[in-house]
Amino acid sequence: MKRFSMKSLALAGALTAVGLMAGAGMTFAQEVTLRLHQFLPAQANVPKFVLDPWADKVEKDSGGRIKIERYPAMQLGGKPPELMDQAIDGTVDIVWTLPGSTPGRFPSTEVFELPFMMTNAEATSRAYWDIFNSKMKDTEFKDVHIIAAWVHGPGLIHSREPIAKLDDMKGKKLRAPTRIVNALLGQLGATPVGMPVPAITENLSKGVIDGAVIPWEVTTALKVAELVQNHTEFGGDHALYTTTFVLAMNKARYDALPDDLKKVIDDNSGADVSALFGKTQAGTDAAGRKVAVDAGNNIIELSATDVEPWKTAAQPVMDNWVVEMQGKGVDGQALLDEARTLIDKYTQK
Structure with a gap:
């Protein structure tokens, strides 16, 4: 029978401990699944060219620790005007919706829907984000975390x-x-x-x-x-x-993310992302x-x-x-x- 020295046993124990710690480290590296709900079929242009590429990039930037499940065509239930409340109450984690679906609730967004205001979707989306950030973020949208705010091409x-x-x-x-x-x-x-x-x-x-x-x-x-x-x-x-849109996330869900995953969301949010979404949607x-x-x-x-x-x-x-x-x-x-x-x-x- 093969005999083990005390030194060998100590080494084996140390290696086992390292393995257990590595495993624990993987466990502690929090993984998050987010459900994205929206009203168009999956093959429509906005899901295909705006929402899916955004979700794919978030997943990639997070090293696979964020998983975004996509639910088109109201698959999780409800009607399109209910999407914002679904994000606010946590029924889902992220929604793409029109603030105008709930008349009077987000009145400041209507300034961009007024007749003959919009020039092009990219420029108007940048303007929309600026005013959202300075005037709407902590008032009309205080109950939700807005990732992007943009408009579509000429109506x-x-x-x-x-x-x-x-x-x-x-x-x-x-x-x-x-x-x-x-x-x-x-x-x-x-x-x-x-x-x-x-x-x-x-x-x-x-x-x-x-x-x-x-x-x-x-x-x-x-x-x-x-x-x-x-x-x-x-x-x-x-x-x-034109019509205004938002990509909105449940506020508590965002706040609960670890800092590094919160940064992934932040890096894929804001003025440039809003302008890109507007430009991309109009580009189709x-x-x-x-x-x-x-x-x-x-x-x-x-x-x-x-x-x-x-x-x-x-x-x-x-x-x-x-x-x-x-x-x-x-x-x-x-x-x-x-x-x-x-x-x-x-x-x-």
Whole structure:
């Protein structure tokens, strides 16, 4: 029988202890699983080109210690307007949603949805983040941790019948995403119908609505070019409208992360990420437009001159919003002026 010296046994014991400590070290290196919930199908442009790449990068930057499970199309239950509350109450960990899905709850975000405010999505998203960080973070969004805040590319009208002039809007039942865009469509003569994006396809196919306002990028997932044949684009330096988004995380979940994993989230948050998200989302507009062109649909391109009557007709929406904000204790005119200044600043860069 082989005999072991006391020295050998001591060495073996030391190696075992080292192994146990290494194992314990691996155990103490906290691993976190986060559930990301959102309202579009997984193959849509925003999940595919914005949310998934972001989640993949967070996982990679964390050395695999953060795992982000992705749940598209409201797979975890509820309706799109409930997403923010799901993030706040911890039903899920992260959501992608529209603040405007819950009218009046995040009023300051509406400044970027006002008519003819947006120039391009990247510049407007930077302006949005700046104002979020200085004016909304500790007030309207105090119950949630915001990772990014951005807008989509130019909004336009998709309709069964051609809309080439302002009078063509009369009586048209058009889907709108938010309170402000509802007000805009009503001011322009249409009958606004508020509904979340996933409901557009069914309501167009059943004839409940005559058209919808959405950016080009989401039309492919919704098969809009198959359901309507006319698309009205607005020329000039400013888009008809845009919609604000946030990527929001449960505050307690974020606060409970160890510092190194919190840094991973922080490094993938903020102004540059918001601008990238806006630019990326708008960058997929061209593919959606091509589908409509290839289908032989009618693309109505309004010139900057053609758009002037629309701007004049839309002005009361802005005026009314400023007054409404004053009633909420917000200096709406100052906020509007600041948003315009920041958008212009970032557009010129």
